Amino acid sequence: MEVITSLDNKKIKEYAKLLKKKYRDLNNKFLIEGRHLVLEALKSGYLEEVILTYDEVIPIEVKKTYVTKEVIKKLTNVLSVPDIVGVCKKLEEKEIGDKVIVLDGLQDPGNLGTIIRSAVAFGVDTIVLSNDCVDLYNDKVIRATQGMIFHINIVKRNLLEFLPRIKNEYQIIGTKVTHGIEISDIDLQDKYAFILGNEGQGVKEEVLDLCDCYANILMDDMCESLNVGVASSIIMYELYKKGRKV
Amino acid sequence: MEVITSLDNKKIKEYAKLLKKKYRDLNNKFLIEGRHLVLEALKSGYLEEVILTYDEVIPIEVKKTYVTKEVIKKLTNVLSVPDIVGVCKKLEEKEIGDKVIVLDGLQDPGNLGTIIRSAVAFGVDTIVLSNDCVDLYNDKVIRATQGMIFHINIVKRNLLEFLPRIKNEYQIIGTKVTHGIEISDIDLQDKYAFILGNEGQGVKEEVLDLCDCYANILMDDMCESLNVGVASSIIMYELYKKGRKV
Numbered sequence: 447m448e449v450i451t452s453l454d455n456k457k458i459k460e461y462a463k464l465l466k467k468k469y470r471d472l473n474n475k476f477l478i479e480g481r482h483l484v485l486e487a488l489k490s491g492y493l494e495e496v497i498l499t500y501d502e503v504i505p506i507e508v509k510k511t512y513v514t515k516e517v518i519k520k521l522t523n524v525l526s527v528p529d530i531v532g533v534c535k536k537l538e539e540k541e542i543g544d545k546v547i548v549l550d551g552l553q554d555p556g557n558l559g560t561i562i563r564s565a566v567a568f569g570v571d572t573i574v575l576s577n578d579c580v581d582l583y584n585d586k587v588i589r590a591t592q593g594m595i596f597h598i599n600i601v602k603r604n605l606l607e608f609l610p611r612i613k614n615e616y617q618i619i620g621t622k623v624t625h626g627i628e629i630s631d632i633d634l635q636d637k638y639a640f641i642l643g644n645e646g647q648g649v650k651e652e653v654l655d656l657c658d659c660y661a662n663i664l665m666d667d668m669c670e671s672l673n674v675g676v677a678s679s680i681i682m683y684e685l686y687k688k689g690r691k692v
Numbered sequence: 693m694e695v696i697t698s699l700d701n702k703k704i705k706e707y708a709k710l711l712k713k714k715y716r717d718l719n720n721k722f723l724i725e726g727r728h729l730v731l732e733a734l735k736s737g738y739l740e741e742v743i744l745t746y747d748e749v750i751p752i753e754v755k756k757t758y759v760t761k762e763v764i765k766k767l768t769n770v771l772s773v774p775d776i777v778g779v780c781k782k783l784e785e786k787e788i789g790d791k792v793i794v795l796d797g798l799q800d801p802g803n804l805g806t807i808i809r810s811a812v813a814f815g816v817d818t819i820v821l822s823n824d825c826v827d828l829y830n831d832k833v834i835r836a837t838q839g840m841i842f843h844i845n846i847v848k849r850n851l852l853e854f855l856p857r858i859k860n861e862y863q864i865i866g867t868k869v870t871h872g873i874e875i876s877d878i879d880l881q882d883k884y885a886f887i888l889g890n891e892g893q894g895v896k897e898e899v900l901d902l903c904d905c906y907a908n909i910l911m912d913d914m915c916e917s918l919n920v921g922v923a924s925s926i927i928m929y930e931l932y933k934k935g936r937k938v
Contacts, residue, residue: 556802560919567915590919597914630933664933668843669813673806673836676925679918683926687876687910 449500450513453520458513461497461533462520467581474536476583477521479528486593492534497521502529523585536583539601543571544637545689546616547682550605550653551644552579552674559590560675561642566594568679568686573600574608574639576653605641609656612639618657620649621677626660629684640685642678695746696759699766704759707743707779708766713827720782722829723767725774732839738780743767748775769831782829785847789817790883791935792862793928796851796899797890798825798920805836806921807888812840814925814932819846820854820885822899851887855902858885864903866895867923872906875930886931888924 450458463469464477475494478487481504487493488506495509499518521531547570552558558580565573575582579602588595609618617635620626621642641657643649654660663672663680672680696704709715710723721740724733727750733739734752741755745764767777793816798804804826811819821828825848834841855864863881866872867888887903889895900906909918909926918926 560922563915564918564922567911567918569912592916594915663929664936665813665929666815666932669809669840670838672810672813672925673838673921675919676806676810676922679922680926680929683909683911686912690910 448512450511450517453517455517457511458497458517458520461531464533465521465523465585467584470536470581470583476534476536476588477585478532478534478588479522479524479530479585481530483588483593484530484532486596487532487534490596492537492596494533494535496530496532498530504530524589537595537600540572540599542574542601542612543599545569545571545685546574546637546639547572547678548574548576548605548609548639548641549579549643549678550576550641550649551647552576552642553645554674555580555584555586556590557645557673557675558582558584559587559592559595561678562587562591562598562600563594564675564679564682566597568682569689570682571599573598574605575600575602576605577602605653606656609639609653613656613658617659620654620657620660621681622648622654622660622662624662626662628664629661629681630664630688632659632661632688634685634688638685640681642674642681645674694758696757696763699763701763703757704743704763704766707777710779711767711769711831713830716782716827716829722780722782722834723831724778724780724834725768725770725776725831727776729834729839730776730778732842733778733780736842738783738842740779740781742776742778744776750776770835783841783846786818786845788820788847788858789845791815791817791931792820792883792885793818793924794820794822794851794855794885794887795825795889795924796822796887796895797893798822798888799891800920801826801830801832802836803891803919803921804828804830805833805838805841807924808833808837808844808846809840810921810925810928812843814928815935816928817845819844820851821846821848822851823848851899852902855885855899859902859904863905866900866903866906867927868894868900868906868908870908872908874910875907875927876910876934878905878907878934880931880934884931886927888920888927891920
């Protein structure tokens with residue numbers, strides 16, 4: 447069996463380029479790391495092939511390329527080098543569901559990954575990313591999703607066009623730290639889009655202008671605001687509980 | 693006015709050492725970055741002095757050392773170099789309050805910082821860190837607290853000694869992903885200690901053995917678990933709401 451040992455191998459160099467957004471966009475592919483993510487990608491039909499070291503034994507039917515530890519290091523940004531890396535095609539955008547979370551300008555990859563993970567935990571259908579959000583296929587985003595990226599519909603939209611288009615059908619709820627209805631008191635409609643904003647600035651003014659109402663989270667005055675991953679998760683948790691009570 | 697321009701300046705070299713845990717422990721001091729954190733530290737009485745560039749104008753009465761941009765770079769691990777860095781003495785441990793969050797072996801600095809921020813938002817008195825938690829004064833922890841580190845009592849304990857000692861007085865609640873009472877249904881006592889665990893392994897078995905009951909968060913089967921910063925925050929949020937209803 448062939449094992450790639452050269453750091454200059456052409457195929458590996460091509461894959462390593464997928465660590466950069468530009469090449470992910472160009473090839474419509476992205477990398478994932480570790481056994482757990484590879485299995486999740488396989489189940490969801492997005493896995494195209496794997497690159498692995500001899501330490502990894504994985505009984506799956508997919509194209510396999512064996513490499514040395516030194517070579518697989520080229521395919522990751524983290525210090526704890528994985529024994530398996532998967533090459534996936536980018537996720538297909540599906541139709542917008544009924545329970546929608548909209549993220550306006552989110553910048554931190556850890557936050558985006560955490561929100562995707564919580565969204566699956568709390569039964570959200572669809573996540574809509576504004577065009578200025580951090581790249582969904584950034585390796586830190588993928589790691590933070592813990593594989594949940596393959597279990598939810600995620601689409602990218604210009605919010606100033608998208609929100610007016612769904613406004614008749616969906617209840618559009620914005621978040622402001624100091625304004626609005628407490629989240630557990632919101633009179634929720636069947637179809638809703640809940641908007642959360644950027645880490646520093648929150649939801650943009652022109653996006654807030656498109657909302658039907660505003661919500662916030664009950665908390666102590668001592669603290670100005672919550673981490674956006676936490677705030678989103680608490681909101682999705684409350685909406686999930688409401689949905690279960692009906 | 694004197695401005696330090698040399699990267700070899702003795703004082704700056706001493707401060708730069710505080711980026712390492714070993715020297716923070718040795719000197720009982722730590723660094724904070726940016727105006728917001730400096731003001732929070734000042735209010736709380738932990739700020740000893742500041743190092744700043746000429747771009748920063750801050751009308752506070754504390755020992756000031758002016759340096760160049762190149763010099764202040766030595767005092768941070770981040771690429772976006774701050775214009776002001778504060779030197780603080782480490783936080784004093786105070787008496788354990790009534791509403792306690794216990795963290796068992798938490799490793800990710802972002803998670804610890806987020807939990808501290810949420811704890812202040814949701815009126816927790818005291819955070820107890822097990823001895824094997826990530827260092828509280830790690831720069832990533834401090835950044836993620838958004839200044840809230842100065843507004844809560846944080847202590848470090850050997851949990852296997854600490855928990856038996858408070859067991860008569862406090863309700864000790866552990867978290868397991870798949871066991872226990874749903875968090876909103878818990879019959880909460882006046883004094884409680886809520887235990888959350890490590891990112892990968894959760895709460896240690898020997899610590900779980902010391903609990904009076906277990907709690908979990910209502911969620912969809914599709915997702916195995918939540919990020920620990922999110923899980924902690926949802927729990928603290930629910931306990932805060934309960935407290936407000938009484």
